[in-house]
Amino acid sequence: MQLRSQQGDTLDLILFRHYGYTAGITEQVLNLNPGLASLGPIIPTGTLITMPAAPTQAEQPLIQLWD
Structure with missing residues (x-):
């Protein structure tokens, strides 16, 4: 995409x-777009x-302090 x-931006x-x-x-986006970091902190319009495809984040188990 x-x-x-x-x-x-x-x-x-x-x-x-x-x-x-x-x-x-x-880091993934910078690896996919060589030269992007050299454009500076404000990326030129357009x-x-x-x-990259959005990685799925593993759901972390909820820890109960008191049962």
Whole structure:
């Protein structure tokens, strides 16, 4: 999937808007898009960014302190 950046977008903002989180996905996006980091913190408007498939996050079990 590809997304096009909007005015004032940062990579973190784009990832949070698309996935709802940024941890662990930023590195994958930078690997898929050589040269993206060299564009600076504010990505130019209209830049195409290739996005990886969203990894499924394992649900963590709920720990009860008192039963």
